[in-house]
Amino acid sequence: MLFNIFLLIAGLGALVWSADKFVFGAAAFARNLGLPPMLIGLTIVAMGSSAPEMFVAATASLEGMTDTAIGNVLGSNVANITLILGITALLGAISVSSQTLKREIPMMLGATALAGYFLHDGQLTRVEGLVLMALFFALMGYLIWHAIVNKEKDPLIDEAESEVPKDVPTPKAILWLVIGLVLLPLSADWMVQGAVGIAKAFHMSDLVIGLTIIAVGTSLPELAACVAGVLKKEDDLAIGNVVGSNLFNILAVLALPALIAPGAVDAAASSRDFYMVMATSVALAILILLTGKARQLRPWHGGVLLATFIAYQVTLFLS
Secondary structure, eight states: OHHHHHHHHHHHHHHHHHHHHHHHHHHHHHHHTTOOHHHHIIIIIHHHTTHHHHHHHHHHHHTTOHHHHHHHHHHHHHHIIIIIHHHHHHTSOEEOOOHHHHHHHHHHHHHHHHHHHHHTTSEEOHHHHHHHHHHHHHHHHHHHHHHHHOOOOOHHHHHHHHTSOOSOOHHHHHHHHHHHHHHHHHHHHHHHHHHHHHHHHTTOOHHHHIIIIIHHHHTHHHHHHHHHHHHTTOHHHHHHHHHHHHHHIIIIITHHHHHHSOEEOOHHIIIIIHHHHHHHHHHHHHHHHSSTTTOEEOHHHHHHHHHHHHHHHHHHHHO
16 A cells, blocks of 8 residues: 555646646747747647646556546546636636636536547447547647637636647657656556555446546646746636646546547546536536626636535545
């Protein structure tokens, strides 16, 4: 048990650190190649916080733990909205003014509904994985095209651009990129092995392992990014990190178990857990899009979201 705890902690720490260095190196290298900061901010930086979920899902799928990979996606999306935004909103009201977010949130709802449709029959097929991945690339292409064609000022794009590293020597950027690429899969494997060892000692299913220990662990980069965004008064970026991460998880990360290890899915994933993901996603959309001109997540919203997260985790452990 102690060795598994060590593996989990070491894997989690290395996963978060290597994901940060990977994004730093990739973004700096892309900037040195002459790519526009706006493009880098909308792609590499925006997707960077979901790198842990991607590598953990791939590792779990390769080891035949498809339910853990799927649980990681669903659990991370719930944690992003309830835990991450809950804690962040408790620090102060989060205002939303970005037009990009107002387009991405309906996209997030549509992608979530599609994932539910794919999961409802208890199977995740390779064709469904290809559809999800194709939609991900199409979505990224659309967002980039829209940002280039429409020159209106958008707080989310401006804040994303500000996160792109400046004046980083190319050799240093490549070094951090390589270190991230090497450590990410290794740390993901350590984390999965440690979490599985601990969870098995408590007789938890593969799905619940992904929904709880692994989902919370891989959501830590989003927590750090959201808290930093709010402290720097970049409210749109804080919300954008969550919405973008949830979109990336549903389309790109959920595609990995479908492509690597297609097959049967735990029935609870397509009922209890999908309903939770859909309910929290709809709740976020209502809070952001249907609250009039205010469009704020207030501290009391954060308290409700955090209480929802705790209740869900207790339900999973009791099950």
